[in-house]
Structure formats: structure tokens, C-alpha cells
Amino acid sequence: MRLNGILLPHKKRTEYSQTKILSLPERVKICMSQHMGAPCVPLVKKGDLVKVGQKIGDSEAFMSCPVHSSVSGEVVDVSEMLLANGKTCKAVEIQCDGQQTMWEGIKPPHINDKKSLVDAVRESGCCGLGGAGFPTHIKLNYDENKVNIDSLVINAAECEPYITSDFREMMENPEDVIEGIKTIRDLLKIENVYIGIEDNKPKAIEKMKELTENDGYIKVVKLKSSYPQGAEKVIAYSATGRIIKEGSLPSDHGIIVMNVSTIAFINRYIKTGMPLISRRVTVDGDAVGRPCNVNVLIGTSLKELLEFALVDFDIMEKLISGGPMMGMCMYDMNAPLSKTNNAFLAFKAKSASKLPLLYKGQTNCIRCGKCIDACPLGLMPTELEKAYDRRDREMLNKLKINLCMNCGSCSYVCPAKRSLAEKNQLAKGFALSK
Ligand code: SF4
Numbered sequence: 523m524r525l526n527g528i529l530l531p532h533k534k535r536t537e538y539s540q541t542k543i544l545s546l547p548e549r550v551k552i553c554m555s556q557h558m559g560a561p562c563v564p565l566v567k568k569g570d571l572v573k574v575g576q577k578i579g580d581s582e583a584f585m586s587c588p589v590h591s592s593v594s595g596e597v598v599d600v601s602e603m604l605l606a607n608g609k610t611c612k613a614v615e616i617q618c619d620g621q622q623t624m625w626e627g628i629k630p631p632h633i634n635d636k637k638s639l640v641d642a643v644r645e646s647g648c649c650g651l652g653g654a655g656f657p658t659h660i661k662l663n664y665d666e667n668k669v670n671i672d673s674l675v676i677n678a679a680e681c682e683p684y685i686t687s688d689f690r691e692m693m694e695n696p697e698d699v700i701e702g703i704k705t706i707r708d709l710l711k712i713e714n715v716y717i718g719i720e721d722n723k724p725k726a727i728e729k730m731k732e733l734t735e736n737d738g739y740i741k742v743v744k745l746k747s748s749y750p751q752g753a754e755k756v757i758a759y760s761a762t763g764r765i766i767k768e769g770s771l772p773s774d775h776g777i778i779v780m781n782v783s784t785i786a787f788i789n790r791y792i793k794t795g796m797p798l799i800s801r802r803v804t805v806d807g808d809a810v811g812r813p814c815n816v817n818v819l820i821g822t823s824l825k826e827l828l829e830f831a832l833v834d835f836d837i838m839e840k841l842i843s844g845g846p847m848m849g850m851c852m853y854d855m856n857a858p859l860s861k862t863n864n865a866f867l868a869f870k871a872k873s874a875s876k877l878p879l880l881y882k883g884q885t886n887c888i889r890c891g892k893c894i895d896a897c898p899l900g901l902m903p904t905e906l907e908k909a910y911d912r913r914d915r916e917m918l919n920k921l922k923i924n925l926c927m928n929c930g931s932c933s934y935v936c937p938a939k940r941s942l943a944e945k946n947q948l949a950k951g952f953a954l955s956k
């Protein structure tokens with residue numbers, strides 16, 4: 523059996539450019555909601571002095587992880603900020619002092635078992651760096667009495683066009699990837715490790731194979747380049763052959779799925795104790811003069827990053843955070859960088875109109891069935907659209923709208939340019955609202 527999917531153009535012109543470092547900004551604005559789950563509560567107030575790596579936000583909620591300062595300087599404001607999804611949350615604004623003084627508490631964590639690993643990963647502020655932002659410590663903190671984890675799947679598919687930040691992690695820091703895998707594997711006593719990489723990244727496959735040839739339990743799996751190969755359920759199936767059934771999690775099937783950049787970060791944190799205060803971001807698109815991968819401090823204004831990448835603001839029509847299939851349009855160029863931002867894509871008007879998330883001029887459905895063939899989960903996007911238009915909650919549930927992961931494959935293949943994935947997102951909210 524093979525899950526459906528679509529073939530997308532490779533378009534990864536930043537794959538062989540070494541990661542650059544963005545210079546220290548004058549100010550950063552650090553948002554308290556950078557992960558899936560409950561936002562943090564600021565631990566600092568206006569006038570406080572902070573250092574690099576100091577915790578400035580935390581929460582007692584189960585689904586949350588702390589936020590740290592990426593700079594040293596003075597807190598000049600703690601205010602409400604508007605997020606790209608329309609919600610608001612608190613943000614801490616810091617005027618940098620230019621010294622980048624390290625917080626005294628930075629030291630490698632003492633880790634010798636699962637509990638100390640989970641605690642340390644929480645303290646590091648780590649959440650999924652592939653874009654989803656799921657707090658990593660929760661994935662690792664499974665209940666051994668309920669699930670038997672025997673497989674760790676490293677998600678290195680990076681299936682969206684343009685984005686190369688995970689690829690660069692494997693090329694620039696391959697030892698961190700492998701050491702991170704070994705540490706987690708040993709502490710959690712996991713039998714098998716699968717590193718899933720699409721076959722359009724032969725250099726990464728080669729590098730990972732080279733570093734694991736003596737480790738029989740680590741298997742580098744060459745995955746077919748088929749979008750959305752990097753979706754959690756898809757890669758779990760492609761790597762292990764196990765189907766993540768409706769309503770269940772990978773852990774219910776003995777699997778933990780972790781993004782490749784996340785595992786490399788955890789390794790660096792274990793070695794240094796420096797929490798998550800920066801990340802690699804791909805900047806690309808046809809309005810970008812210098813397509814690149816850049817290491818950016820969390821909280822840096824997006825505008826500074828775009829200027830560094832020589833984005834031509836006069837011709838830029840759309841700015842997207844994330845990939846062209848599942849990304850989100852940005853309305854504010856002064857928005858601060860967050861932990862989950864793996865890419866920003868700046869497009870001219872003509873190319874923006876070809877992106878499925880920005881399709882215009884839809885025509886009637888011609889019942890070609892292409893959207894059904896494309897859906898990796900076997901859903902019926904055309905029927906879901908009709909059910910949502912009728913606001914038929916019962917039918918939406920019958921058609922399993924809850925399974926839709928908004929991958930955009932259905933919209934991409936639709937010859938009538940119907941905004942199917944966008945409708946599905948609305949439909950999901952509607953079906954869950956009662
Ligand atoms: S957006 Fe939803 S319905 Fe459309 S292809 Fe992806 S999973 Fe299927």
C-alpha cells in the first residue's frame with residue numbers, strides 16, 4: 523500500500539548555500555506564544571535587565587514550554603501583540619545592550635534517565651522546529667505502562683518546495699543529528715531508528731548513511747519525493763509501515779516522530795545548556811535578491827531578515843511564513859521571528875497568484891476527481907466543500923473532516939482552482955464548534 527500524494531517542483535535554490543548569521547538587532551520582541559498549547563506568562567517587567575538565555579516566560583499548563591531571552595539588555599515594554607492567526611498574546615520587548623552577556627544559569631543539564639531528559643528538554647524551550655511547534659518534552663514523556671515505544675522516526679523529508687533549513691542542518695551539523703538520536707535512543711531504550719529523507723536530497727542521504735554505517739539500529743530510509751511526505755502520519759507510515767489510525771497518536775503505535783532540526787538542537791542543548799534562542803530560516807521566492815538560509819535570533823523583526831535577503835519590497839506582492847502549500851500569509855513585516863518560523867517566501871504578483879493558498883478566479887467543479895486522488899488520507903475534498911457550503915455538520919463528520927491536515931494537495935491539483943484546503947480549515951472549525 524502507498525499513501526496518495528502529489529509531485530511538486532523541487533525549487534530549492536538555497537540548498538547549497540551555507541547558513542549565514544544575521545547581525546544583532548537593536549531590539550527584539552519576544553512573543554509568549556511560540557508553541558502549540560498554552561501561551562507563557564511573562565516573568566519580567568518593564569525596566570528589568572535580562573541576559574542571553576534567561577527565562578522570561580513560562581506557564582504551568584501541561585501543553586506549554588518556556589520562552590527565553592535571545593539578547594542581553596533592558597525590557598522596554600511588555601504588551602499585547604496581534605498574531606498572524608488573529609489572536610493576541612503578550613510579548614516582551616527588549617532593547618539590546620550589544621554585549622550579549624550570557625545568563626549565569628547557562629550550563630549543560632545533568633541527564634541520566636528519561637525523567638531528567640524530559641525535564642531538560644522542557645527547560646530548553648524546545649518545540650518542533652519543522653513548523654508545527656508541538657512542545658517536544660510532551661512527545662518524550664509518554665507513559666511506559668500504556669504504550670511501548672520501539673521506533674523513533676526522524677522527519678527529514680522537508681517536502682515543501684523552497685524550504686531547505688532541515689537539509690542545511692543535516693549538511694552543516696550532521697554529528698548533532700546523530701548524537702542527538704543516540705542520546706534519545708539510549709535514554710528511552712528505543713530499538714529502531716528511521717531517518718526518513720526524500721530521494722530528492724541524495725547528499726543528505728549519503729551523509730546520514732556515512733555517519734550511521736556502524737549503527738545497525740539506525741536505518742536511513744530513502745522516501746519517494748511525494749508531497750506531503752513530511753506529514754507526521756505519512757512519514758510514520760512510510761518509515762515503519764504502520765498506519766496511525768483515526769483518533770490515535772503515533773505513540774499508540776509505538777512510534778515517536780521528531781523533526782531532524784529539533785533533535786540536533788536537543789543535542790546542542792545537552793552539550794551547552796543554551797536554550798532555544800535562535801533558529802535557521804530559509805528566505806526565498808522571486809522577490810528575493812539573495813535567497814539564503816540565515817540563523818536568526820528569536821524576536822528579531824522580520825523586516826531586518828528580509829532586508830538582509832535583499833527582498834525587493836516594491837515588487838513583492840505576498841509574503842508567506844512557511845512553505846507555499848501550508849504556509850500563512852503575513853500582513854505585518856515588523857512581526858518578530860518565532861521558534862516555528864522555518865521559512866519566509868516573498869513573491870511577485872504573478873507567481874503569488876499561482877500558489878494554491880492564493881488561488882483566484884475559481885470556476886465550477888468539473889467532477890474530475892483529481893482532488894480525491896491527491897488526498898493522502900483518502901478524503902473527498904469536493905464532498906467536504908459541498909457539506910461545508912450547506913453547513914451540514916453531520917455530513918462533515920461523516921466525511922471525516924477531523925482527519926484533514928490542510929496539506930493543500932487537493933487545492934493544488936484542482937483544475938477549477940477551488941480553494942478546497944482553505945474551505946476544509948473553516949469546515950473543521952465549524953464541525954468542532956458544537
Ligand atoms: S487538505 Fe485535507 S482534504 Fe485536501 S488533500 Fe490535504 S488532507 Fe486531503
Ligand code: SF4
Binds near residue numbers: 887889904938939942
Ligand atoms: S479537483 Fe476540483 S474540479 Fe476536480 S473534482 Fe475536485 S473540486 Fe472538482
